[in-house]
Amino acid sequence: MGLELLFLADKLSIFMACVSGFVGLLILIYSIGYISQYHGKAEFFGFMILFLASMMGLVFSANLLLMYIFWELTAFCSWRLIGFYRMEKDLWCADKAFIVTFLGASIMLAGLIMIYINYGTLNLYALKGVEVSNLIFVLMLAGIFSKSAQLPLSSWLPDAGVAPSPVTALLHAAVLVKIGVYAYARLFSTVFIVSESAKFWLLAVIMFSGLVAAVSALRENNIKRILAYSTISQLAYIFLGLIINSALAFGAALLYILVHSVGKAGLFLTAGIVEQKTHTKNLNQLGGLMKSIPLAAISFLLCAFSIIGLPPFGGFFSKFYVILAAASAGHTVLAALGIITAFVTLLYLIRLFDGIFLGEVKTPLKGKVPATMNSVVLTCGVISLFIGIFVRYPLNFINSIIIALGK
């Protein structure tokens, strides 16, 4: 029935696997220090590893049904991980995340069935160059939007911030939300062909979603919810690049995946340190932590600059190339929207930094920060900077992906 155990390791999937594997590793190292004071370590690490493994399976799948199986496996893992603390509210958030992503995935399954009925196969090799109808496109997008948290299926992501911070970093920043992005890159940028009019509307929805998420981050006071909204808004840029799908745009989107994974993981993990050591996530109750955790503050600032998109950090190149590609493709208004969203990003990330690290101390730090946690966040910050300074090396690899895909 269309299911074959068919795996494919081309440069695109290797790139995805490397990025998510590397960031996943960093997060696991961080978790050693983080999770040591809670019960259920075995469950935690078990599900984390299973999650990463299914991510690996997903990026290498060359069969749509196989991909779907791994897709749901990640949803299952994230369901258990979000509700890790087993509080009443946490469980509801976990259920909500599961229900929304499952709903999206089920609609996507309908799309898969239609593809199977129309073309008789779910093998990605065989489907290459097929022009799919708008209906199938929309059905598949429901799955992608729910996983990558774009409007109108985005509201589970901020709520899922109740999870332990390494989980949020893994889910929100590095891996889970990138599944939808990867699926789009794999299916609609390289395999299927979609109509231009559908793409136009998609672009409008995506950029609107990015702007709404960015301004929502300005209104939140919970540090992890702010970062979650930031993720939604940054993913919009990746989609912008992928949907425009010129060589420049596609490359920029891939670079964006790398930069955003590292930068946002660093932000979430720093927020994790703050949350664990002060027992509060409320921005109004935080402040003045610069003196007590200077390393975390510097790492936070480095990652934040990268996410905002200021040179010479990696985020500048990805954001600038995406916007340049949009302007070159004639989408000047979208390019302007992208810059406005970037400005809002500057506002809320600086507000977050000022709120946590500057001003007077409101909640003092309890306990020492383990060296593993500090070194991981610092690594994220430094890598964010180095991607920008040595941008040639990631760009070389991305160029070879683009050439291999024949763009």
Add this chain to the structure above:
Amino acid sequence: MDISLFFTIFSWILGGLVLVYSILFAQKRKEGLPYFLYALLTLICASGAFLADNFIAFLVYWGSLLILLYAMIGLGSFKTATRALIMVGIGDFCLILGVAYLIAVSGNISINNFTPLATDNALNISAFLLIAVGAMIKAGIFGFHGWIVEAAETNPSTTMAFLPASLDKFLGIYLLVRTCKDFFVVNDVLSVIVMAIGALTVLLAVLMALVQHDFKKLLAFHAVSQVGYMVLGIASGTLIGIAGGLFHMLNHTIYKTCLFLNAGNIEYRIGETELSKLGGLSKLMPITFIGTVVASLSISGVPPFNGFASKWMIYQGLLGSGAGWVSVFKIVFLVMAMFGSVLTLASFMKVLYSAFIGDKPKELPSDIKEVPLLMQLPILMLALLCIILGVFANSLMIKPFLEPLVGAKIEYLGSWMPDTATVLIVLSLLAGAMVYSLSRAAFRTTGNFIGGEKLEDSRVLGTDFYLSVQDIKPLKAFYHIAQVGGFDVSKHLTVITNVSSYVLFYAVDRSINFITDGIGKLVFVVSAGFKKVHSGLLDRYVAWLLLGFVLLIGVYLKCLNCM
């Protein structure tokens, strides 16, 4: 000479002088290492921005300067640094978008081999405006000046002399010249718009400077107001105007750096730059006094100092060619600029009187000494430059540097020969001195008195006198708006963002969240019904099994009948 090289060389000379001055200054403030690290990195990145031939490399260097600015201002206060980051960040984002449009339109990423684009369609015009605004915000125009004034309070004079006084001007004006000259053929309407921004900056900032009573804050407002002249000259579109704008930029960095370093001397020795608490320093700190006098006269555009030489060129540029209605605007801007010069002189008279000439307040110790030689040297050199570049403007600056830069011979409308004029000015001063000494006029020094009675504490505060400006009718409203931050454009933008964020957050995000929650709850309600069926009792399950079996049999029998 290449324009990139011109900016690079002079930025290192000016920056170097400030750094030499900072050696002793920073020692006292104990923030040496990060300050020098950021300062040198700033110089390096600025040179990168000047020399870059690739738009993307240019943006990288330019944006790195924003981070360095944040770090450097952050040494004083992170609150100010945040403001600077947001204000200059707006400019940088405008610039990034403008450059993206520029590359998208032209497909060319080389700065030096760029064919100027016509400003005749919406996309080109918006690209021009975005880049020009980015350049002007970097240079510090009125409306985005808040961080400069705030930094004057929280940061030492050396940082002020280094960033807003010299390097930011170099960068902003470099980009503005490139934009108006090499990237775009500017049409009349755009030219008038940019010139209007310049003229308003001159006038509004100088009005603000007039009522300041802190030496550094006053200088900060002048650092804003002087940008207006440069913008006026460059946007006038005439060659002499552009050359004048460039010259004025250089002159401004010289005298403004000199002024900030003088403020630094006072800060170094007294630890206070509030003018009402200073006085009588001319005898105690003579070098500082001389430096301030020379630089004040320069900034006010008094001949034969360098400020006059460049302002004169800018005025010439405004008087030059132009269509009928454009020249009307140009005359208006010219009058505004000249009025600005008058007010500049007025505000520096206040400084000279309050800090140096007026009576010394009692609280001030009498053992104040002049600063060490290493700190005097940069000031003396800058003051000397003010005079030399003014007197020998033609032979030292216009002929060797500015004419090659604009690529044409610079012709004045009237005749102004600064060297001859200087000789005449010096001669007339000498003649005056001779007449005075020959006349043997008698004079005596006395304290202030009213009705023949001497006053005990009779210090007349220069600052109070100037504050009365605020009570003039039309200006009253202006100062009131300024007081509540009405001229802070970035503040308005932030407020607009906040208001629209409320709307979008509740109208879109929260409502979608509400619907999603509803669907989620619905799932639980439906599944609660099924939950009841699963009671865990064996007999119930057996009953369900039997029921299902009976149903299946029924269906089977029915199907048998059908066949």
